Amino acid sequence: MANEPEHIEGRAETAPPQHTTLTPGGPVTAAGGEVTGPPAVRIQGLWKKFGEQTAVHGIDLTLPAGRFIGLVGPNGAGKTTTLSMVTGLLRPDAGKVEIGGYDVWQDPVSVKSRIGVLPEGLRLFERLSGRELLGYIGRLRGLPGEEVDKRAGQLLDVLGLSGAQHKLVVDYSTGMRKKIGLASALLHNPEILFLDEPFEGVDPVSAQTIRGVLERYTASGATVIFSSHVMELVESLCDWVAVLAAGRIRADGPLAEVRGAAPSLQDAFLELVGAQGRGAGADLDWLGGGRAR
Amino acid sequence: MSTESATAARPAAAPSLTAVFVRLKLSLLRNGLRRSTGRTLAYVASLLVGLLFAAGVVLGLTALRGNPHAGALAVLLTGILTVGWAVMPLFFPGGDETLDPTRLVMLPLRPRPLIVSLLMASLVGIGPVVTLALVTGAVLAVAHGAVAAVVAVVAVVLVLLVCVALARAIATASIRLLTSRRGRDLAVLGGLFIALGGQGVNIAAQKLGRPDGLAVLEPLGEVLRWVPPASAIGAVDDAGHGAYGRALAGLALTALALGLLLWWWRRTLTTLMTSPDSSTLQALEKGGAGTSGTGERGLARLLPDSRTGTVMLRFLRYAWRDPKSKMAWATALGVGLLVPIATSAQGNGSIYSAFSASALLGSQMYNQFGQDTSAFWMVASTIATPRDAYQELRARALTLALVAVPYVTLVVLGAAALIGPWSDFMEVYGLSLAVLGALLATGSVSSALFPFSIPAESNKSVAPGQGAIAWFSLFGGVLIAAVLCSPLLGLTIWLHVAGLHQFLWVLLPIGALYGTGLAALGLRVAAPRVVARLPEILAAVSKG
Numbered sequence A: 001m002a003n004e005p006e007h008i009e010g011r012a013e014t015a016p017p018q019h020t021t022l023t024p025g026g027p028v029t030a031a032g033g034e035v036t037g038p039p040a041v042r043i044q045g046l047w048k049k050f051g052e053q054t055a056v057h058g059i060d061l062t063l064p065a066g067r068f069i070g071l072v073g074p075n076g077a078g079k080t081t082t083l084s085m086v087t088g089l090l091r092p093d094a095g096k097v098e099i100g101g102y103d104v105w106q107d108p109v110s111v112k113s114r115i116g117v118l119p120e121g122l123r124l125f126e127r128l129s130g131r132e133l134l135g136y137i138g139r140l141r142g143l144p145g146e147e148v149d150k151r152a153g154q155l156l157d158v159l160g161l162s163g164a165q166h167k168l169v170v171d172y173s174t175g176m177r178k179k180i181g182l183a184s185a186l187l188h189n190p191e192i193l194f195l196d197e198p199f200e201g202v203d204p205v206s207a208q209t210i211r212g213v214l215e216r217y218t219a220s221g222a223t224v225i226f227s228s229h230v231m232e233l234v235e236s237l238c239d240w241v242a243v244l245a246a247g248r249i250r251a252d253g254p255l256a257e258v259r260g261a262a263p264s265l266q267d268a269f270l271e272l273v274g275a276q277g278r279g280a281g282a283d284l285d286w287l288g289g290g291r292a293r
Numbered sequence B: 001m002s003t004e005s006a007t008a009a010r011p012a013a014a015p016s017l018t019a020v021f022v023r024l025k026l027s028l029l030r031n032g033l034r035r036s037t038g039r040t041l042a043y044v045a046s047l048l049v050g051l052l053f054a055a056g057v058v059l060g061l062t063a064l065r066g067n068p069h070a071g072a073l074a075v076l077l078t079g080i081l082t083v084g085w086a087v088m089p090l091f092f093p094g095g096d097e098t099l100d101p102t103r104l105v106m107l108p109l110r111p112r113p114l115i116v117s118l119l120m121a122s123l124v125g126i127g128p129v130v131t132l133a134l135v136t137g138a139v140l141a142v143a144h145g146a147v148a149a150v151v152a153v154v155a156v157v158l159v160l161l162v163c164v165a166l167a168r169a170i171a172t173a174s175i176r177l178l179t180s181r182r183g184r185d186l187a188v189l190g191g192l193f194i195a196l197g198g199q200g201v202n203i204a205a206q207k208l209g210r211p212d213g214l215a216v217l218e219p220l221g222e223v224l225r226w227v228p229p230a231s232a233i234g235a236v237d238d239a240g241h242g243a244y245g246r247a248l249a250g251l252a253l254t255a256l257a258l259g260l261l262l263w264w265w266r267r268t269l270t271t272l273m274t275s276p277d278s279s280t281l282q283a284l285e286k287g288g289a290g291t292s293g294t295g296e297r298g299l300a301r302l303l304p305d306s307r308t309g310t311v312m313l314r315f316l317r318y319a320w321r322d323p324k325s326k327m328a329w330a331t332a333l334g335v336g337l338l339v340p341i342a343t344s345a346q347g348n349g350s351i352y353s354a355f356s357a358s359a360l361l362g363s364q365m366y367n368q369f370g371q372d373t374s375a376f377w378m379v380a381s382t383i384a385t386p387r388d389a390y391q392e393l394r395a396r397a398l399t400l401a402l403v404a405v406p407y408v409t410l411v412v413l414g415a416a417a418l419i420g421p422w423s424d425f426m427e428v429y430g431l432s433l434a435v436l437g438a439l440l441a442t443g444s445v446s447s448a449l450f451p452f453s454i455p456a457e458s459n460k461s462v463a464p465g466q467g468a469i470a471w472f473s474l475f476g477g478v479l480i481a482a483v484l485c486s487p488l489l490g491l492t493i494w495l496h497v498a499g500l501h502q503f504l505w506v507l508l509p510i511g512a513l514y515g516t517g518l519a520a521l522g523l524r525v526a527a528p529r530v531v532a533r534l535p536e537i538l539a540a541v542s543k544g
């Protein structure tokens, strides 16, 4: 299993110059004001209601570029809804979203070429083989065919899918699906990658592979924003977190700042949510899974 | 629920196991119905329809009592019934939860008592009740005399048991297949088989309705009456005629079949419960699935590398690999051809029936994005401008046209040759192309405005609650397409009325151009609406 994604290359060639001076633990406010370029994501007053239920309850959030960012919160917190609205897959009831300085709903041309998305709960074109799927999505994105095939081969290699590349995706396991989804999100070398629960249902080996690819990708200056309900995972991967509960942002900023004095992010989260009067027992649903890393 | 029955079953002996299974089945049924009133209504309705149908058949059969061909008919009916029981578990594997022996693997049960109990439990339900009624009707038609009546009672019980045991044994033997993807794909195609079977029955019924039609059955009946379980019904007929030896042989054959079925069922059940389950199956499947054809690579090379070619390639691959798409294509191609053939076979055919080909293939353009299921997000995330949407839709329309234009040509040619007259060929061909173009146009607009989701894992083609949208968009679209084609139709009529028959040929070029123009216009109208409605389309096609 190739854990070192050495074939992924060329981010630095095409990506716009990124700021490299990160100041973890610095005097950063929720507005993330110290960033020089435009922030990766700026969300203002985002709302979404499903019938009577408010899934996203007026979110204001600014996420800096070039970070490994975790969006954490329990099941039903509104992570999927938020990420769907940010990536243009779901229309908000109100609010504004900018990605890299471009408005998602006004300027889809600039936005869609800059982002890669791995949604949750949506299917892929599963009657294609893994390789065919990558070939399909790469060409839809307007990349030249040869380049698509080259990149697809490398991604399949790095993600350990070469052996299954001619198998239909419908026959893939959960972990393999996440990996092929990640590959199709990375194929066009986006500046910002949105991943909804990328580690959900993934075995440790595949999780390590995905992790390796993502770390390599952020190291080159790109931004990863992923959601998870597993605090330990977020704590071990991210340098910036936003905590979401019941459709509201409870805290956001550099990991150390959000964690504060608490021994772990999980404790910090419990404190944050417990202060809202929710019993700790009610929150235990996000603890399970045994996939803590 | 199964743990409940496990604790109940463990200390008990075989007889009470039956009671447990019957109770399990009844409570599954009850819980299923309790979940919603709609389901209860549907259940009661299907029970009523089943019983009404059975009552009708029984009345009809009783009326046929004394008819010299009644025996053949009763035997044939039993045969059809048996085939129904045999294929049912293949197409409705989820229909009966107690039917799935893999759910019982964890329980400490021995096969023999298990089989008896499962058999008894599966006698509960609509199917067995309707079957009982039908078989009773069949023996009523042929039982003459006291001996025949006794034989009839035995025959009814035997036939019912054979049917149920057959369904169970086949379900068990194919459980591996049914729980695999290929099996589920097969189940989706079940609707098509049922539709075709229904058509066959329809045609057969019409044939039999003719005076002396029943005589057609005699040779078939002669063979079938020696095939169990129909042989038991044949035995009743024989007993009525005093042929006791033949009657005994008929009953014995059915009893033997029941014994063999039970033995086979027990064997497969034992293998199933003692050998590893579906995880090994996946390893087996690996071998077969790795065939992303080398033949397709040629196709890939033929198509351009642009969005157009990419979308066309995916569309064509789906037509072959996705059971839903495959069924839609097969239906459109099959029915489009069948309508002219059927009308000409009935002797009152018209070359105009060739329109069915372009109508059915053109309506494939409807709900394009619903056919993508929620995977539409991949399309949506690569569409940013009306131009992208236009290319996406155009590629799909082109793929349809790639198949439809030659197909329509062939069907119209065939209709002209077989039904005639050739003098109408040009106008029908031209009008067909116009209809195709109009449907591609309204189909693309409707795909943008009225998308609905097609559930993947069932043989429904509309998600619950979206039926109205589906019908409205299809019928509204077809209506608008008809209106769009009316100028051309007007021209045709005018040329006929004015006696300008020598100019009818112009309808072919005009129709082709008009159809192409309409399709292009439809794509232009649809494209900006697709871009504006991407999230709404995604939400609509992800339901269910």
Ligand SMILES: Nc1ncnc2c1ncn2[C@@H]1O[C@H](COP(=O)(O)OP(=O)(O)O)[C@@H](O)[C@H]1O
Residues within 6 Å of the ligand: A050, A053, A054, A055, A073, A074, A075, A076, A077, A078, A079, A080, A081, A082
């Ligand atoms: N399409 C929908 N229709 C109705 N309610 C929804 C829909 N999508 C999400 N919700 C509700 O919105 C809330 C947030 O859901 P989601 O964003 O999926 O949470 P998360 O991803 O954090 O688990 C949940 O209570 C969920 O039930």
Ligand SMILES: [Mg+2]
Residues within 6 Å of the ligand: A079, A080, A081, A120, A196, A197
């Ligand atoms: Mg979610």
